[in-house]
Amino acid sequence: MRYIVEVKELSAEVLEKLKKNSRIIHIFSLIDNTIALETEDIERIKELRGVIRVYESGKAKLMLRDALNLIGILDVHNRGFYGDGVWIGVIDSGIDISDPLVSGSIVLERDFTEEGMYDPIGHGTIMARILKVVAPNISFINAKVVDRTGEADEIDIMRAIEWCTNSGADVMNLSLGIPRKCDGSCPLCELVNIASERAINVAAAGNNGPEKDSVSCPANSKSCICVGSMEKDGTVSNYSSRGSPDYLKPDIIAPGCIRYGNFKLEGTSIATPFVSAFAALLLSADASDKRRIIDAILGTAEDKGFPKWVQGHGLIRASKALEVILCD
């Protein structure tokens, strides 16, 4: 088991004693005299002279229940729809295959960064976890485009979109973007428009709000669902990118702030997988017409009272959209 151990003074002697009874994982540099270690005999560690406190290493959990309730996802689960048979392309920093929640669901993977098929920053894995909590029975096409610096080359993003499309993705989740002014006619947006004939593309609006015309590409693509972020109080997040009165993006908003263990995560990155997974749930109810799914998502959104270039159609409402899909 893993523990965090605080000692009175981290001397060579103390370290040597700890090494005899454990495997040292990490010596923290930002907090004094604190070590992470792995041992099966923590009692012996506790008895060592100089050891002050011992904490068991906890597991960070995604806390999404509030967000799921807010947008009605649990109602959709209760009606028996979990995303069965739907493939979501996760175009991101990769997915950690040691994560038991998501690793068993990866059907295809490819690295476009040339640095290897691992997740160096954890972002793609968190997106996959959110997708999996919202739509538990989906499968992943794992396309790694974001490298260890947190950036993705535009050509690699395009290659990944095309590869996911040709590999049979039903939905593509792009919790990334290129911040620039674009009317949806750049090559990346053009490609997403064409890819949208086969898959539902969902992209983060970007975190460059509240300035007007701050939506990133490929969320600027006309056929892409551009997702903005909503705060817990029902307002649009200040950072969430906006369109303008002449340019009606984003298309929709979703919860953009969650807790992951003791950490608060926020951004349009977080809001995007809620919409992608929501689309997957609807596709598992009826996969016959993807355009109808998009219309149901946008047409049943709850108007939060902000201009369309700030909130789009409003907050996603899963149970309402499901009713539309099942009733038609």
Next chain:
Amino acid sequence: MRLIVRIKEKSVVNELRIFGKVLYVSELTNIVGIDTKVEDAAKIKKIEGVIDVRESSKGVIAI
């Protein structure tokens, strides 16, 4: 440098290969990604059948 080149038709790709390594030829649209030298960017723009050329940008995660 990496360039995104919009072309009229796929036959232009062979000419682009003279100026660098072609990284990507879209199957869905007439777009090519190429790794080339800075001084060759201007030459690529002048190739007949090239509609426009832009430098490949960097995308960032939205968190």
